[in-house]
Amino acid sequence: MLRVATKHLLWLTAVGVVLTHANEAPVPSTYQASQQQVHVELQSAFGQATDIKEKYQLEKARAWLSYADHAYSAKAKRQNIELIYQQVLDILYADQRANLSVETAILPFSQVMRHDLWTRAERIKVQTGFQCAYKELAQAEVNLVWAAAEYRQLGWRHSREIFASAERLMDQAIYLSENCSTL
Known part of the structure; x- marks a missing residue:
């Protein structure tokens, strides 16, 4: 309560x-x-x-x-x-x-962009390496929502750095996920 x-x-x-x-x-x-x-x-x-x-x-x-x-x-x-x-x-x-859904909410003022990164995120979530990559993955997913909102509202110049950050975080998540047993 x-x-x-x-x-x-x-x-x-x-x-x-x-x-x-x-x-x-x-x-x-x-x-x-x-x-x-x-x-x-x-x-x-x-x-x-x-x-x-x-x-x-x-x-x-x-x-x-x-x-x-x-x-x-x-x-x-x-x-x-x-x-x-x-x-x-x-x-x-x-x-x-x-028990919450592992899907990230797409807010009404945003949209789904960079399907390639979303697909990578979904793959990581079902792998055992998720335990090593959850932090970067969570940040990357929110950055993807944020970047798409910036793009939709202000254009590419305002969103490109956030998209770049999301991509770097996703690359780190993939690396951590694939090398989880050796880390």
Whole structure:
């Protein structure tokens, strides 16, 4: 019950901050406090995580939070920030993180691009090497969603570095996955 109450309190704080942000009233301390609280809870959850799928989900939540922070600082649309931040909260406060779907959500303002990288990600998830590559894989998947959103909203110049980062992370994940038994 306490987890649910904390989730709702953080969500209401974040939404209030985002709503205020959308009206251009400066409230950085409230926003930072909410984000710091989530960072602390993520760190605590990492310390308690034992299952690889749970660690993968938490790593994905960390990547979503980074994306939300960027969207906030870039003064993105309020509803976009809310959708990104909701991904973090859905993972952080899930009762059974290890049982969450390993599919990454494609947000309404994004799209699927770089099918080759998504195919690689799906292959890694079913291999035993996933246990060595979950961190890079989670970050790469969120970066793919982020890059596609940037492309859709602002064009190739704004998305190419994020796509390049996703590709580098995917290459690292593949390497780690293939060499897991020797690492």
